[in-house]
Amino acid sequence: MLRNKLLFIVKYCIGFLLLGWILWRVDRREMIRTLLHFKWETVLLVVVLTVVNLSTQFLRWKYLIERHSNHFRYKDLLPSFFAGFAFRLMVPGGHAEITKVFLLPGQKRGKVVAFSIEKFFQTYIKFIFVLIVFPVFFPVYRLPLWGLAALGMGAYFFLPALWGLPFMERFREKELRYQRIFFHTLLYSLTIYFCLILQYNILLNDSGSISLWNTVLAVTMIWGSGLLPISVSGLGVRENTAVFFLGLFHFPAAAATGIALLLFFINIILPALIGAIFIFHRRNELKEAGGAIKTATRNIVRKGRSHMKR
Numbered sequence: 058m059l060r061n062k063l064l065f066i067v068k069y070c071i072g073f074l075l076l077g078w079i080l081w082r083v084d085r086r087e088m089i090r091t092l093l094h095f096k097w098e099t100v101l102l103v104v105v106l107t108v109v110n111l112s113t114q115f116l117r118w119k120y121l122i123e124r125h126s127n128h129f130r131y132k133d134l135l136p137s138f139f140a141g142f143a144f145r146l147m148v149p150g151g152h153a154e155i156t157k158v159f160l161l162p163g164q165k166r167g168k169v170v171a172f173s174i175e176k177f178f179q180t181y182i183k184f185i186f187v188l189i190v191f192p193v194f195f196p197v198y199r200l201p202l203w204g205l206a207a208l209g210m211g212a213y214f215f216l217p218a219l220w221g222l223p224f225m226e227r228f229r230e231k232e233l234r235y236q237r238i239f240f241h242t243l244l245y246s247l248t249i250y251f252c253l254i255l256q257y258n259i260l261l262n263d264s265g266s267i268s269l270w271n272t273v274l275a276v277t278m279i280w281g282s283g284l285l286p287i288s289v290s291g292l293g294v295r296e297n298t299a300v301f302f303l304g305l306f307h308f309p310a311a312a313a314t315g316i317a318l319l320l321f322f323i324n325i326i327l328p329a330l331i332g333a334i335f336i337f338h339r340r341n342e343l344k345e346a347g348g349a350i351k352t353a354t355r356n357i358v359r360k361g362r363s364h365m366k367r
Contacts, residue, residue, distance in 0.1 A: 068289045075293025079300060079314055087311035091264045092319060099263040103256050107323050110252040114138070117245035121171035124238055128163025136335035137161050142325060143332030145290055160339055174238070178246045180284070185209045186250070187281035190274055194305065213239070253280060253324070260316045265308055275302040279317065290325060 080088075115138050122129055137160040145154045154176070158168040188206035192199035217235035257279075258272040267275075282298040283291040299317035300310045 065289070068287065069292070072288030072290075072292030072294070075288065075297055077293075079293070079296050079310075083300070083311045083314050085311070087309070088315040091309075091312045092315045095260065095263050099259055102259050103320075103323070106252050106256050106259075110249055110256075110324065111328060113245055113248045113252065117242060117249075118171075118175060120241060120245070121175055121238070122161065122168060124233060125167035125171040126161070126164065127167070129161045129168070133161050136332075136339060139328055139332035140335050141332065142329040143336055146325075146329050147333070160335070174242060178242050181209070181213075182243075182246050182250060183281045183284055186277045187284065190277040190281075193274055194278070194302070213243075250280070253320070256320055256324075257316065260319070261303070261308065261312075264312045264316070267303075267306055267308060271306045275299070275306065278302045290321075292321075295321060 115135070118138050118141075119131075119134050122134060137157045140160055141154045141157040144156045155169070155172055158165055158172055161168055185206055188202045188209065192202050217239050254269075254273055254276045257276045258267070258269055261267045261272060279295055279299045279302065282294045285291070285294055288294050296314050296317045299313045303313040304310060
């Protein structure tokens with residue numbers, strides 16, 4: 058626990074150092090001027106896309122819980138969804154966002170599987186798109202990275218079978234068709250990704266000029282920077298990545314930093330603040346979370362070692 062807390066603090070320190078470094082290097086007055094001079098139509102469109110983005114994320118969470126669990130109440134889905142944003146920023150170590158399943162009363166087995174699939178697709182899509190886009194900027198890595206991307210996309214068709222292995226029986230609350238679940242989760246995840254691209258494209262074209270295709274390339278790398286586990290929720294890493302890749306399209310560093318920070322605030326911080334309110338009001342339901350997660354982890358590790366020995 059002490060190690061996890063220290064690692065969490067170190068990640069926050071790294072994030073703030075990276076953020077401070079990029080803010081020190083860019084023209085901060087120009088950054089603020091960019092943020093204050095967005096047209097009202099632009100702000101309205103970004104807000105609408107934020108609502109669509111969050112709604113799609115919620116529908117994905119609701120869909121996965123409905124498919125995997127028989128023991129939940131619909132009124133608990135929204136608090137658990139927003140709490141996930143807060144836990145991602147508040148809770149150190151591996152507990153983090155998974156703690157949101159403890160805001161859903163009843164058996165936890167199916168809910169944990171639902172959370173695992175949600176997190177898997179968040180990482181999987183980032184990984185595949187980064188493998189595809191990175192060689193566009195650095196052609197020397199084209200062959201190995203596109204080869205890995207092809208393998209990753211091919212692996213998608215075998216993943217439902219892996220989730221259906223007998224080993225997963227102990228985590229199921231009902232019979233499932235993983236091909237359909239994976240397909241719908243993929244569609245939800247792609248919609249979230251394209252909402253983020255449109256948010257960036259609208260804001261970037263309000264303060265400059267960039268094509269949709271170039272936005273796709275840059276945003277994929279900005280979004281994919283979250284795969285680097287050196288700060289909390291990509292703090293600092295994302296802003297530096299935005300300056301670098303948008304700079305390749307001759308976009309001002311100050312505007313790139315400001316837009317990346319604005320979208321981080323809208324897409325992550327605001328939902329986390331809502332989640333923090335839900336956590337405060339339902340904090341008594343979370344007392345069992347830490348011990349339960351540790352116990353479950355120990356059981357899985359112990360059973361895994363037993364299988365390996367046999």
